[in-house]
Amino acid sequence: MTLTKAQLVDTIHETIGLPAKKSVEVVENLLEIIKQALEDGDDVLISGFGKFCINDKARRRGRNPATGEDMMLDRRRVVTFRCSSVLREKINK
Numbered sequence: 001m002t003l004t005k006a007q008l009v010d011t012i013h014e015t016i017g018l019p020a021k022k023s024v025e026v027v028e029n030l031l032e033i034i035k036q037a038l039e040d041g042d043d044v045l046i047s048g049f050g051k052f053c054i055n056d057k058a059r060r061r062g063r064n065p066a067t068g069e070d071m072m073l074d075r076r077r078v079v080t081f082r083c084s085s086v087l088r089e090k091i092n093k
Contacts, residue, residue, distance in 0.1 A: 010023075049083070049084055050081055052079055053079070054078075055080055061073070
């Protein structure tokens, strides 16, 4: 099962007792802060959870799977996630 943004909002609303509207604002603001930091090229470290990192991928040769035609793929930035040892241990219990 996938945990959705709406479920996060509901959990915050129920657990903390924050009004539903405020819970939505909290989740939206948190995600916006993370997105902005990544957009600026900064890593995001959440202790006990993990680290979101920006990695640069170089220009490389690729292939169009539909036609088999060779092509060059442009440089791009990708987000990777490395979970903390605390989270890894909790998952592997």
